Amino acid sequence: MKDYIWHPCTQMKDHEIFPLIMADRAEGIYIYDEAGNAYMDVISSWWCNLLGHGNPRLNRAVERQLKKMEHIIFAGFTHRPAEELCERLTAALPEGLEKFYFVDNGSSAVEVAMKMSFQYHHQNGKPEKQRFLTLDGGYHGETLGALAAGGMDRYSEMFRPLLAETVHVKGPDCWRCPYGKQRESCTAECAKIAEKAFAKYGKEAAAFLLEPILQGAAGMRIYSPKYLKKIRALCDAYDVHLIADEIAAGFGRTGKLFACEHAGISPDFMCLSKGLTGGYLPMAITVTTKRIYDGFYGDYSEGRAFLHSTTYGGHPMACAAGVEVLRIFEEEQILERMESDYLNRALRQALEGHPNVGEIRSIGLINAIELTADRQRKTPFEPRVRIGWRIGREAIRRGLLLRPIGDIPYFNPPLTMTKREIDKAVEICRASIEAVLGNRIRSDS
Numbered sequence: 448m449k450d451y452i453w454h455p456c457t458q459m460k461d462h463e464i465f466p467l468i469m470a471d472r473a474e475g476i477y478i479y480d481e482a483g484n485a486y487m488d489v490i491s492s493w494w495c496n497l498l499g500h501g502n503p504r505l506n507r508a509v510e511r512q513l514k515k516m517e518h519i520i521f522a523g524f525t526h527r528p529a530e531e532l533c534e535r536l537t538a539a540l541p542e543g544l545e546k547f548y549f550v551d552n553g554s555s556a557v558e559v560a561m562k563m564s565f566q567y568h569h570q571n572g573k574p575e576k577q578r579f580l581t582l583d584g585g586y587h588g589e590t591l592g593a594l595a596a597g598g599m600d601r602y603s604e605m606f607r608p609l610l611a612e613t614v615h616v617k618g619p620d621c622w623r624c625p626y627g628k629q630r631e632s633c634t635a636e637c638a639k640i641a642e643k644a645f646a647k648y649g650k651e652a653a654a655f656l657l658e659p660i661l662q663g664a665a666g667m668r669i670y671s672p673k674y675l676k677k678i679r680a681l682c683d684a685y686d687v688h689l690i691a692d693e694i695a696a697g698f699g700r701t702g703k704l705f706a707c708e709h710a711g712i713s714p715d716f717m718c719l720s721k722g723l724t725g726g727y728l729p730m731a732i733t734v735t736t737k738r739i740y741d742g743f744y745g746d747y748s749e750g751r752a753f754l755h756s757t758t759y760g761g762h763p764m765a766c767a768a769g770v771e772v773l774r775i776f777e778e779e780q781i782l783e784r785m786e787s788d789y790l791n792r793a794l795r796q797a798l799e800g801h802p803n804v805g806e807i808r809s810i811g812l813i814n815a816i817e818l819t820a821d822r823q824r825k826t827p828f829e830p831r832v833r834i835g836w837r838i839g840r841e842a843i844r845r846g847l848l849l850r851p852i853g854d855i856p857y858f859n860p861p862l863t864m865t866k867r868e869i870d871k872a873v874e875i876c877r878a879s880i881e882a883v884l885g886n887r888i889r890s891d892s
Contacts, residue, residue, distance in 0.1 A: 512766075517764060543713050549762075554590040556720055557588050614652075619637050654690050658691075661813065663696070690716040698723065790812055813859050838883045
């Protein structure tokens with residue numbers, strides 16, 4: 448196979464020893480290669496495949512729309528799939544989110560929210576509000592604005608000279624809590640750090656951008672809803688917009704349709720993508736309030752319009768898939784049928800006794816296994832050892848697509864994963880971890 452393609456988030460030299468897999472088809476939880484080998488997709492092909500590959504209802508919805516209209520310009524035109532999607536989302540989203548700006552990927556949704564926030568303040572009496580506050584460990588995409596807002600140096604450090612300055616606030620890391628608290632019973636003492644940041648920068652801050660409840664690329668960090676409530680209150684006190692990046696956490700991933708529901712709060716902006724179309728087609732939406740929308744409304748001569756465009760925003764086929772996703776959630780009671788507790792119990796029974804397993808944390812069907820060189824001291828492995836990469840290779844060899852984040856294997860499967868599939872995937876995960884680490888701490892750790 449000739450190397451034409453430069454694959455994402457990959458050191459291509461690794462494929463000299465770990466060859467690319469030629470995918471041929473996908474069905475349910477499985478991806479099949481050309482030789483017929485099956486791989487369990489327990490990361491939902493980067494967290495977007497909600498209802499299994501080749502879902503018959505989604506197939507039919509996209510096919511019906513294709514026969515009517517594949518794509519049209521979304522300026523000066525609208526269409527029924529987009530209108531219905533917005534109507535259904537308005538009924539499902541936290542209160543007040545009712546204006547929808549369509550783009551074609553998650554990074555763009557974040558960029559739109561940041562630009563809208565900045566422009567809103569600029570043309571509504573507070574032009575001094577130009578800074579953005581964000582959580583360290585956050586991940587919001589790869590375009591320059593979103594990258595600047597992210598708090599993960601391994602993605603952004605190379606491009607630092609190109610990035611706008613943002614204020615990164617030390618956020619919750621509940622397993623290594625400096626206050627010695629537990630996420631289930633704390634009062635979000637770590638929000639004191641955010642309080643100091645607001646006191647210093649609040650008057651000049653346009654927005655606070657975060658991933659609610661779950662920081663995905665940071666290793667599936669899960670934090671208390673009380674922290675999110677405190678951030679909402681701080682934003683209100685300082686007239687700072689709250690941007691909730693639900694690109695990864697939305698559409699049932701955390702056990703609720705949207706992660707903000709865990710805290711009972713509503714943001715000023717919510718960014719949606721990934722599961723929005725069930726993983727079928729690329730689409731994203733920045734959702735905001737009537738108050739924000741009204742701040743841009745006026746005569747043409749006032750120059751208040753939001754001048755941002757995207758070629759494929761509001762794609763009819765993607766909207767049709769999004770509508771069908773919401774219908775499936777309602778008609779098939781997806782949230783009620785998820786096997787979240789079963790998956791978490793199975794992983795704990797299989798792995799909690801292993802000396803290198805520090806924490807197994809879970810929310811909804813998401814489960815992250817934090818591997819450590821020393822569990823008591825919570826010491827990570829040396830990066831050069833590449834424990835996670837080695838476990839991922841072993842799992843693929845056994846038919847399980849894990850793709851760990853650093854040294855954190857995780858499950859983020861389709862919401863329709865069955866108990867039988869869970870049992871099989873957990874057993875392969877356990878065997879893969881033990882194949883690399885054994886049943887004791889390795890001397891080269």
